[in-house]
Amino acid sequence: MNIDVGLFNYWVVVILMVAGLYTVISKGHLIKKIIGLNIFQVSVFMMYITMGKVEDGTAPIFSETAVAYSNPLNSVLILTAIVVGVATTAVGLALAVRIHEAYGTLDESEIIEMDGGE
Amino acid sequence: MPELINIALLTFLVVISVVIIRAKDVFTAVMLSGIFSLLCAGLFTVMDAVDVAFTEAAVGAGVSTVLMLAALSMTTSQEKERPTNWGALVVAVLTGALLVYGTLDMPKYGDPAAPVHTHEQVAKRYVETSLVEIDVPNMVTSLLASYRGFDTLGETTVVLTACIGVLLLLGGRRREEDEHEGS
Structure with missing residues (x-):
């Protein structure tokens, strides 16, 4: 049985890329942003x-x-x-840990607020 | 049959990525990203990239999940509720639409005549002569360590830099804590 996959793989790659991009832009939690970055990376x-x-x-x-x-x-x-990719993830997570220590939160908008707005 | 597995696994990946976006708790998202990586490893095996598959299973599903869990244990896994960011969704979907338009020119899956496989100096040459030149049966190994040794050297440099970065970020913190306790 041979199914013609055609361009299906590339379309799924694009969907995953969009999912990763959306997570990075819209989610507030910094570690969740890193997960989004990983999804984006895997799609490539x-x-x-x-x-x-x-x-x-x-x-x-x-x-x-x-x-x-x-x-x-x-x-x-x-x-x-x-x-x-894993090396950069590790650096990102280390930064998140330090940010949590300094600000007591990992939520992006709260951190911006504490810095006195944009 | 491999095509069927390919399609099924890709569908699972899409489902999991949507669940990761919708997950309320970051811990759930981390565990799901582990499953995501493992499914990717399966997909890589179906697509004949066995070396990539076991690296993804060990490093992607193993090490990065552990790193994320460690980071979560030092921080918080509670995520603040946010209204759906429609602007971000529109930007992301628009990018996706442009990318899909771009894929229409790509060669079909498994096409042996695709430009990646036919260039005389690159893939074709590796497949034809690497056994004679390097004498290692696994082409990926001979490529990684010999033909593209400088790439691997660069990769090691990046890993070293990342290690130094993580140590500087987290190592200094312990010392500060010790000093506070001492005083």
């Missing part, structure tokens, strides 16, 4: 990996029986991106 990973898939291909490991291999370059780029 998904786009790269989708581009790397080859029909009837196998994972890019040499074998006698493979007909075709999926693209290894996309995997390599995204491997780097995942690790960098």
Whole structure:
């Protein structure tokens, strides 16, 4: 059974990207913003990996029986991106912890209010 | 069949991302983002990127969930109620509409003739000659450590910088607390 996926993957990537963007803009809690950023990030990973898939291909490991291999370059780029993503998440969370210590809240609008408005 | 799994997992991802947005408690959102990462790992396996899949499962679902839980335990998971931000929704959906318009020119899923696969100097060359040149059966490994070694060096630099940043942000705090207790 072969279903033609077509561009479905890219559309889901766009939906996830919109979800991440909306979370980052509209949510007040700083850690929730970081979760939104992560969703946004994962949607980009998904786009790269989708581009790397080859029909009837196998994972890019040499074998006698493979007909075709999926693209290894996309995997390599995204491997780097995942690790960098976690590093930046860690810095963001550390900043959130410090902000909570200084202001006693993680709500964006309350923090802006305490700083004397915009 | 893999196409069916692909579509099912992608649908789950959309559902989970909507639930994350609507979650009242940030703790719930963190746990759901762990599930989100694990489903992504499954998807990466379906799309033949096994190395990415286990990195995502270990780092995305494991380490970042633990980091977020640690951060939550030091702060608060209560989120203030906010009215729906219609402006943000319009901006996000407009961006999405433009991006969907952009995808219409993309090659179809799994198309072997897509430009990513046919460039002579890049993917094609790695697939054809990396076994002779590097002698490692896993192409992703030989690419990561050899052909694109400088990329990996840069990645390590970023991780080091992030570690220094986190230590500076959180390490100094303990000392201040100690001083307050001492005085």
